[in-house]
Amino acid sequence: MTTSRALVTGASQGVGLEVARQLAKRGYDVVLTAEDDALESAAARTRAYGTRVKSVRLDLRREEGVEELLHRVPEDLVDVLVGTATAFDATPAGAGGPAAVDPGVRSAVRLAERVLLSMLARGSGKVLFALPVAEAVPESRRGDHRATEAFLLASADRLRAAAGEQGVSVTVVRPEPQDTALAVARRGCEALVRGEAEVLPG
Template sequence: MTRTALVTGASSGLGAEFARQLAARGADVVLVARDRAALAAVAERIRADFGTHVDVLVADLLDDDERGAVEARLAAGVDVLVNNAGFGLDLAFEKTDVADEVRHLRLHVEAALRLTHAALPTMLERGGGRIVNVASVAGFVPRGTYGAVKGWLISFSRWANVVYGPRGVSVTAVCPGFVHTHFHERLGLPPGQEGVPPGMWLTADTVVREGLRAAARGRSVSIPSLRYKLLVAVSRLLPDRTVVKAAARGR
């Protein structure tokens, strides 16, 4: 099993769950996020539950110097990188602050690109490693700028897995649908007000477990749950107008 895993956006939600499940598999973990107190709490729980070594690296990935510290840690060598940091915006692009849109683009695309670029050389030199990019089923459909950035992650992961997989480094895009985390609350939507049917929700535990299984098998894409696999398949057969209208439901 892996020796060291670095997880971004690890203070809550999918990031914390990735860290927990990797630690349960025997990995030491490096937790990266902006909130020192939240990271410390996650680290304490992981140490208590699994007895693994946990480092906390407080960093804003949109700050060049702070992200540089994360890049340096990756260049020193890790066995798993999980690019999970991200946030959502309102689908009404014409109403959003363009500065927020640029931050959104940079965090989901530029930060993931830079961290992957920092981790790859040592992984390739060692002949092994796993990179997990947390994307979304939104990346398969036209769904605002969130779908666009996640689409980039999916395309990049598919390409990189073909190129680097034969050299021992798998690159996997994990593409969940709606997941019970704090993601929607940060958009100002209390539980039950997201406009999502109950049957469409996934748990973080399921998403991460299936994502890590796909990465271990060297797959380029993981879409947790049969219902979302079917939705993605059907969306490819429908006109854009129909898909955009359907994808606009929920937040």
């Protein structure tokens, strides 16, 4: 029996880490990727569930980040793709100008565009997008967070339309204000398994 493999971005902390652990708990082999020092600790925590876990440290926000990741984890080996932003730091991405979309989320969407093609060729696969919980978003970044959410919802709609009825689902989970990362991960994974399009607050 072949074990399904999940690739989780932004997996060193927050929602990304908790989704990775939930998927491992469900029996998935998991590849975690992030750019910071916490990644190895996150991978060790995920291994506690007994499935195969690999960590790939790189910065997906760089232009070449997606290509580097797919060189190390080919898209035809990904059954589930989870795109998250680890957190928003205190410096507005759109400082001095209009609100800006988080570059990590832009990269997660570019990655999904690539992986989706392989999933469609196989006729199966699942994609999940999730934003950080409110406590991970400083007040100075709330405008960027709203712009990122709008971008992510529009991108998910576009990917869902491209997938059509070909056996691939695209799910978005939108955290409630009081949510913890674990609560978002649980709801997101449940919706992912069911192939739901969107998990709304409330």
